[in-house]
Amino acid sequence: MKKVIRAFFYLLILSFILPSGTFISLPIKTAFSVVLILLLAVYNRKFFFDQATIILGGVLIFLLGWAGLSFIGGYRDMVLSFLKNYFSIILILWLTFELPKMGIISIKDVSKILGIVSIGIIVIKFFTCAFLSLELIKMGRVYPLFKQIFGSELTSMKIVIGPFVFYRVMSSNDHIPLVWFAFYLFSHVKLWKKIVLILVMALYTFIVYSRVAIAEYGILLATYVIVLLRERHKQGKKDWLKIIIGSAIIVGLTVVLLTNKKLNLINAIISRFSGESTAESDQIRNIQFEYLWNGFKASPIYGHGAGSYVKEFIRNSTAKYSYELEYLSFLYQFGVAGFLLVIAPVMYVSCRYSLVKIKDSNVRVLIIVNLLIWLARPFFNPSFLSSNSAIIILIIYAMSRYLDYEKAEEKCDPCFINQVTGNIESCLMDE
Numbered sequence: 001m002k003k004v005i006r007a008f009f010y011l012l013i014l015s016f017i018l019p020s021g022t023f024i025s026l027p028i029k030t031a032f033s034v035v036l037i038l039l040l041a042v043y044n045r046k047f048f049f050d051q052a053t054i055i056l057g058g059v060l061i062f063l064l065g066w067a068g069l070s071f072i073g074g075y076r077d078m079v080l081s082f083l084k085n086y087f088s089i090i091l092i093l094w095l096t097f098e099l100p101k102m103g104i105i106s107i108k109d110v111s112k113i114l115g116i117v118s119i120g121i122i123v124i125k126f127f128t129c130a131f132l133s134l135e136l137i138k139m140g141r142v143y144p145l146f147k148q149i150f151g152s153e154l155t156s157m158k159i160v161i162g163p164f165v166f167y168r169v170m171s172s173n174d175h176i177p178l179v180w181f182a183f184y185l186f187s188h189v190k191l192w193k194k195i196v197l198i199l200v201m202a203l204y205t206f207i208v209y210s211r212v213a214i215a216e217y218g219i220l221l222a223t224y225v226i227v228l229l230r231e232r233h234k235q236g237k238k239d240w241l242k243i244i245i246g247s248a249i250i251v252g253l254t255v256v257l258l259t260n261k262k263l264n265l266i267n268a269i270i271s272r273f274s275g276e277s278t279a280e281s282d283q284i285r286n287i288q289f290e291y292l293w294n295g296f297k298a299s300p301i302y303g304h305g306a307g308s309y310v311k312e313f314i315r316n317s318t319a320k321y322s323y324e325l326e327y328l329s330f331l332y333q334f335g336v337a338g339f340l341l342v343i344a345p346v347m348y349v350s351c352r353y354s355l356v357k358i359k360d361s362n363v364r365v366l367i368i369v370n371l372l373i374w375l376a377r378p379f380f381n382p383s384f385l386s387s388n389s390a391i392i393i394l395i396i397y398a399m400s401r402y403l404d405y406e407k408a409e410e411k412c413d414p415c416f417i418n419q420v421t422g423n424i425e426s427c428l429m430d431e
Helices: 002-017 028-043 051-072 076-098 107-133 139-150 175-184 191-208 211-234 240-258 265-274 276-298 326-355 361-379 387-411 414-421
Strands: 158-161 164-167
Touching: 002 028, 002 076, 002 107, 002 387, 028 076, 051 076, 051 326, 076 326, 076 387, 107 164, 107 175, 107 191, 107 387, 175 191, 175 211, 175 361, 175 387, 191 211, 211 361, 276 326, 326 361, 326 387, 361 387
Parallel strands: none
Antiparallel strands: 158 164
């Protein structure tokens, strides 16, 4: 039974290579999560009723109360959709924190699978962009593909680079490789692999062509360089000058590339932050703010219910409760009370359990930076209310522990090595 549960969990992780997908009207990721819960109930009825289980279970109970409020308020069409998405987050987070404690999964194996998922997303993104740019497939055929097969929206726009026309290809799982990339840079791999990955992720970020993704890439890369310099100085190694010179060379080459008039890369990036489409997008956010804020003021304590939306201003016909200003939309739906009882506890559990038991200070810095980005993203884009949000926490949780595992191997810490590799018979993870 343990092997079956482990296999289903790994399949759940691998399913994130695809943007979305449904089965019998259930999201595939939610279906996998439900199957895992049922298998666990058969395998071991004595679940670990720790703080995470109690808090997440309480969130589900409160969520049902706000679903009832939405049902009474006339938002019945979106209640079930909202519950499916939120249940998916809760289930994946719970499995992330509990399965390692039960000795069912190996953090080391999970880290490898997360690498496969991230590389898979990157490869699919590159091929999609190449096929569109070479006109091997028309955009008119790509949209129905994402909608009908993946059940996912695809955002795209043309990017003119010199004589070439590229396509922005943005989907719901875009940020997964970026988070994995941040941790991979800190792992014990050869330097040339890290340099190649930095260049590949730069291209990937450009294809995604999202202001948030570009900023995230820059922040994560800067974090790596700063921590690396700090670590080398701490170890008494005097090659920091080589690192600075190497970084300067890379920056210099980047400047030359960006300022090349034929490629016109710098204008393409600037236009993403200040172009017409950006101004239009920001204007839409301003309109959203007005509608959502007025709706929040109409019911500031309890909101309008889970899955409720502004009937006069709908941005997504499939998920009417989804707005770019996601935090404000949560205040509209749940009010202050619901935000504190339904949204905030999930954030607390995600942050607390991501940081617990991490020994290395550099890894803790990396976790905090990624968590801050995770918490900041809903200010600009709808990102929290999705299973992709939960898998990001899984990446932070698993990859950080694997990095600590590499440190423990150096220091010959058998207890922690057992925890990471899944052998916890003699050394359980305490709270």
